[in-house]
Amino acid sequence: MQAFLKGSTQSVKPQRDKAAAGSGGEKRQKAVPWVEKYRPKCVDEVAFQEEVVAVLKKSLEGADLPNLLFYGPPGTGKTSTILAAARELYGPELYRQRVLELNASDERGIQVVREKVKNFAQLTVAGTRPDGKACPPFKIIILDEADSMTSAAQAALRRTMEKESRTTRFCLICNYVSRIIEPLTSRCSKFRFKPLANDIQQERLIEICEKEIVLYILLQGIEALVKVSEGDLRKAITLLQSAARLSTEKEITESVIIEIAGVVPPKVIENLLQTCYKGTFEKLEVAVKTMIDEGYAGTQILNQLHDIIIEESLSDKQKSVITEKMAVVDKCLVDGADEYLQLLGLSSVIMQQATQNS
Ligand SMILES: Nc1ncnc2c1ncn2[C@@H]1O[C@H](COP(=O)(O)OP(=O)(O)OP(=O)(O)O)[C@@H](O)[C@H]1O
Ligand SMILES: [Mg+2]
Numbered sequence: 511m512q513a514f515l516k517g518s519t520q521s522v523k524p525q526r527d528k529a530a531a532g533s534g535g536e537k538r539q540k541a542v543p544w545v546e547k548y549r550p551k552c553v554d555e556v557a558f559q560e561e562v563v564a565v566l567k568k569s570l571e572g573a574d575l576p577n578l579l580f581y582g583p584p585g586t587g588k589t590s591t592i593l594a595a596a597r598e599l600y601g602p603e604l605y606r607q608r609v610l611e612l613n614a615s616d617e618r619g620i621q622v623v624r625e626k627v628k629n630f631a632q633l634t635v636a637g638t639r640p641d642g643k644a645c646p647p648f649k650i651i652i653l654d655e656a657d658s659m660t661s662a663a664q665a666a667l668r669r670t671m672e673k674e675s676r677t678t679r680f681c682l683i684c685n686y687v688s689r690i691i692e693p694l695t696s697r698c699s700k701f702r703f704k705p706l707a708n709d710i711q712q713e714r715l716i717e718i719c720e721k722e723i724v725l726y727i728l729l730q731g732i733e734a735l736v737k738v739s740e741g742d743l744r745k746a747i748t749l750l751q752s753a754a755r756l757s758t759e760k761e762i763t764e765s766v767i768i769e770i771a772g773v774v775p776p777k778v779i780e781n782l783l784q785t786c787y788k789g790t791f792e793k794l795e796v797a798v799k800t801m802i803d804e805g806y807a808g809t810q811i812l813n814q815l816h817d818i819i820i821e822e823s824l825s826d827k828q829k830s831v832i833t834e835k836m837a838v839v840d841k842c843l844v845d846g847a848d849e850y851l852q853l854l855g856l857s858s859v860i861m862q863q864a865t866q867n868s
Contacts, residue, residue, distance in 0.1 A: 786861040802850045
């Protein structure tokens with residue numbers, strides 16, 4: 511891998527022969543999205559989440575497993591980790607009997623918790639697999655996207671979790687841990703999944719490029735992917751696949767990635783700011799209108815403006831007034847307010863603050 515990178519500092523171009531030999535001359539592959547194709551198959555393949563991997567590996571070696579609560583931002587490996595661990599613990603045959611996976615697309619109201627989850631939890635299980643190997647004498651109930659469960663349904667789990675602790679382990683997964691009721695969090699070992707570090711993401715993406723024989727991708731393209739995905743590997747891989755499909759002949763550069771990711775080009779944002787600082791209100795109106803007409807999402811413009819404003823050389827007071835307005839605009843956009851008016855309102859505040867000396 512390192513040699514691969516060093517060999518071409520400018521562009522990342524796997525050699526066709528080498529890559530073809532690597533894939534063993536496979537026939538046309540099934541059309542699977544790359545995120546699924548490269549979902550970790552075993553716990554060892556999960557990158558960057560060392561603590562949880564260490565605990566799971568201990569239990570793979572025969573130690574007991576606590577009830578688990580995984581939380582963290584999207585695309586950081588929560589679902590993949592527990593599915594891979596369950597597969598390794600039970601093997602493909604027992605998996606279906608031993609693991610109950612419920613996510614937000616399944617009905618998980620209080621009734622289901624009372625019946626389905628409780629009944630499944632009460633079943634006792636043996637400590638060996640059909641193939642004779644030892645396996646843990648408990649089942650696993652995975653409640654994915656648990657933050658969308660009602661508090662009543664969560665409360666119904668409290669006693670079940672305690673009573674069936676001899677035969678069942680629970681794994682709750684969510685993005686927002688504050689939406690899980692306190693009594694449940696205190697029954698679980700909590701693991702925070704961190705956004706993936708840039709170098710780890712980069713390594714994964716290069717690996718995928720090698721395997722998929724993505725020619726024509728430049729290193730700056732990969733760096734741009736890592737930057738726009740902000741630690742969300744799923745987003746990075748999805749964008750990579752779109753980019754690879756889009757430009758089969760052209761080189762995948764930073765600007766191609768920026769284009770497909772819907773990021774507003776930095777020049778456009780800079781232009782808006784300069785209009786705020788030096789222009790007139792009429793010019794500002796035109797600039798905002800043009801941005802909206804170009805189809806950039808209001809929330810995206812807001813996020814990028816936020817990142818830049820923090821770095822600008824304005825006084826603390828000016829920055830605090832502007833960011834307070836940003837918070838209001840953000841909420842209004844979530845509630846479905848008009849993007850043009852909201853951004854114009856925000857830009858006016860920036861203009862006011864920047865032009866008055868304080
Ligand atoms: N730590 C990781 N190691 C390896 N691959 C990862 C990791 N995190 C994410 N991925 C990649 O991203 C895809 C999505 O990961 P996963 O479904 O586990 O995310 P998640 O944390 O459950 O996200 P969500 O909160 O949106 O459900 C996986 O298929 C895999 O390709
Ligand atoms: Mg998930």
